[in-house]
Amino acid sequence: MPVQNAEIAAMFDQAADLLELEGENPFRIRAYRRAARVMESLPQSVRSLLAEGRDLSELPGIGEDLAGKIADIVKTGRFRLLDALKKKLPGQVGDMAALPGLGPKRVKLLYDKLKIRTLDDLRAAVKAGRLATIRGFGPTLIGKLAEALEQPRTGKRFKLPVAEAEAEALLSFLRDGGRLVVAGSYRRRRDTVGDLDVLATAKDGTVVADKLVKYENVEKVLAHGPARTTVVLRSGLQVDVRIVPEESYGAALLYFTGSKAHNIALRNLALDRHWKLNEYGLFSGKRRIAGATEEEVYKKLGLSFIPPELREDAGEIALAAAHKLPRLVSADDIRGDLHVHSDWTDGTTSIEAMAQAAHDLGYEYIALTDHSRRVAMAHGLDPARLARQAKEIDRVNATLKGITILKGIEVDILKDGRLDLPDSALAQLDVVVASVHSYFDLPREAQTERLIRAMRNRNVSIIGHPTGRLIGEREAYDIDMERVIATARDENCYLEINAEPERLDLNDVHAHAAREAGARIAISSDAHSVDALRCMRYGIDQARRGWLTAADVINTRSLGDLRKMLRR
Numbered sequence: 001m002p003v004q005n006a007e008i009a010a011m012f013d014q015a016a017d018l019l020e021l022e023g024e025n026p027f028r029i030r031a032y033r034r035a036a037r038v039m040e041s042l043p044q045s046v047r048s049l050l051a052e053g054r055d056l057s058e059l060p061g062i063g064e065d066l067a068g069k070i071a072d073i074v075k076t077g078r079f080r081l082l083d084a085l086k087k088k089l090p091g092q093v094g095d096m097a098a099l100p101g102l103g104p105k106r107v108k109l110l111y112d113k114l115k116i117r118t119l120d121d122l123r124a125a126v127k128a129g130r131l132a133t134i135r136g137f138g139p140t141l142i143g144k145l146a147e148a149l150e151q152p153r154t155g156k157r158f159k160l161p162v163a164e165a166e167a168e169a170l171l172s173f174l175r176d177g178g179r180l181v182v183a184g185s186y187r188r189r190r191d192t193v194g195d196l197d198v199l200a201t202a203k204d205g206t207v208v209a210d211k212l213v214k215y216e217n218v219e220k221v222l223a224h225g226p227a228r229t230t231v232v233l234r235s236g237l238q239v240d241v242r243i244v245p246e247e248s249y250g251a252a253l254l255y256f257t258g259s260k261a262h263n264i265a266l267r268n269l270a271l272d273r274h275w276k277l278n279e280y281g282l283f284s285g286k287r288r289i290a291g292a293t294e295e296e297v298y299k300k301l302g303l304s305f306i307p308p309e310l311r312e313d314a315g316e317i318a319l320a321a322a323h324k325l326p327r328l329v330s331a332d333d334i335r336g337d338l339h340v341h342s343d344w345t346d347g348t349t350s351i352e353a354m355a356q357a358a359h360d361l362g363y364e365y366i367a368l369t370d371h372s373r374r375v376a377m378a379h380g381l382d383p384a385r386l387a388r389q390a391k392e393i394d395r396v397n398a399t400l401k402g403i404t405i406l407k408g409i410e411v412d413i414l415k416d417g418r419l420d421l422p423d424s425a426l427a428q429l430d431v432v433v434a435s436v437h438s439y440f441d442l443p444r445e446a447q448t449e450r451l452i453r454a455m456r457n458r459n460v461s462i463i464g465h466p467t468g469r470l471i472g473e474r475e476a477y478d479i480d481m482e483r484v485i486a487t488a489r490d491e492n493c494y495l496e497i498n499a500e501p502e503r504l505d506l507n508d509v510h511a512h513a514a515r516e517a518g519a520r521i522a523i524s525s526d527a528h529s530v531d532a533l534r535c536m537r538y539g540i541d542q543a544r545r546g547w548l549t550a551a552d553v554i555n556t557r558s559l560g561d562l563r564k565m566l567r568r
């Protein structure tokens, strides 16, 4: 397996932790952390950048020295500095520093005070209650460590709809009049979540905790206490419920919403002002100067409120300090859906019923985009059936008020980038979504050329699910995303965020890259049934994570404006 960007990021983060442990120069440490964030948010693998002969030192935050190290990691799979640091440090100190709640400083304390050098030493010390003897090791931190040591998470991640169904059922069960909210990656609307982090305010936290352990979907109780209770549901989803005091609610929500990188950046801002920020509040000395709401914490730190979807330390903090955050697209902005199927191919519902349902959602338009003939399984349309479908659309348009059905197709992109229907048929349509449904394993260059050729066809309006990934099932096919995005922009072809929760394709990072490059996006449900039209919101979530504003999204336009944009 070639080295992935995320692995390089993890190596840099770990090196930063260990350098901190060594008391290294803070600028050097920060440089590694920043480089880790850069690695994570690149739209393309570093390996392929290098293969193209690109100079990595042109990347933001990457100097010559780091560029050399990255190249070395890609070549050898190892980060020599990290290996050296690990060797220099006694026992498993390096691994310990990666535990949640256990930064470098605390690892050093553990070693200095209790001679703890390995994870087993640490486990034993937790069991024996010896940690409490060290200054700064309060019950919360010890609880956190016990949790991390005893329950190595399976690493399984859950798609949003699964997590949502569990969260909603659980919250309605637990509701007792106090506040109850799911924080963590769920609130940041990541496309998958590792576990649910629930916060509750309650006069008597034990009531909520006692209720939780009796919940019928609980399979296993991992921890049960007044401040934190952790259970595993039958689905395998782990739930952490934390009871927090009202006056800390905002600080706790901020902390447990994360991301960890965002938290660290905020904490550093607080430190710059000689304040302290943690899950209990923002403190000047012993005095709590903010903490009841997230808004007041951000305000005190001189920042605009940062929507949870942006909290990834990807540049949002600097923009919030300048009060220049983008105004993110929201459900209210969406005026139509440009990728919808009917029972003419593999949908379950008539054209008329789909249009009526879209109207009920408040849309002005939908584009009917059934499959083309090559997708035989779906009973794809040939030019003759497409012409007949057009007549049916005219008929329905004449009877339905308040919504317009645009004529469209989801045309297959053939292996060589030609399309599955003749230009003469495509030219009759309002919207042509072109998608790949075959030959997922072409080499990168061929796959990229295939998409680019499709985009250069002037009948094509939108590229559907541009990378073909199915979350947890199929990797994205190998394309040069940077070139695809640049071509989309230059050709006035739009890229889809397919809102189906197993696709979410483009993903957040690619959507961000598209916006940066000036390409525009269509957020589409790809609905095959009336209910599935509602998946739009998952696409909006990812668009928001990609920093998209209404102006970046074509289906926020009025029908008149949209028609002009679709004409090439």
Ligand code: DGT
Residues within 6 Å of the ligand: 099, 100, 101, 102, 183, 184, 185, 186, 190, 192, 193, 194, 195, 196, 197, 255, 256, 257, 258, 259, 260, 263, 264
């Ligand atoms: P997930 O569950 O893997 O999808 O991702 P998250 O972001 O929900 O992560 P999780 O559940 O491990 O922790 C929830 C939040 O708690 C996280 O987003 C930020 C905060 N947090 C956890 N560990 C640390 C830490 O060691 N330092 C700081 N500053 N924050 C942390």
Ligand code: CA
Residues within 6 Å of the ligand: 184, 185, 186, 193, 194, 195, 196, 197
């Ligand atoms: Ca979580």
Ligand code: CA
Residues within 6 Å of the ligand: 184, 195, 196, 197, 240
């Ligand atoms: Ca958690």
Ligand code: ZN
Residues within 6 Å of the ligand: 339, 341, 410, 464, 526
């Ligand atoms: Zn489709």
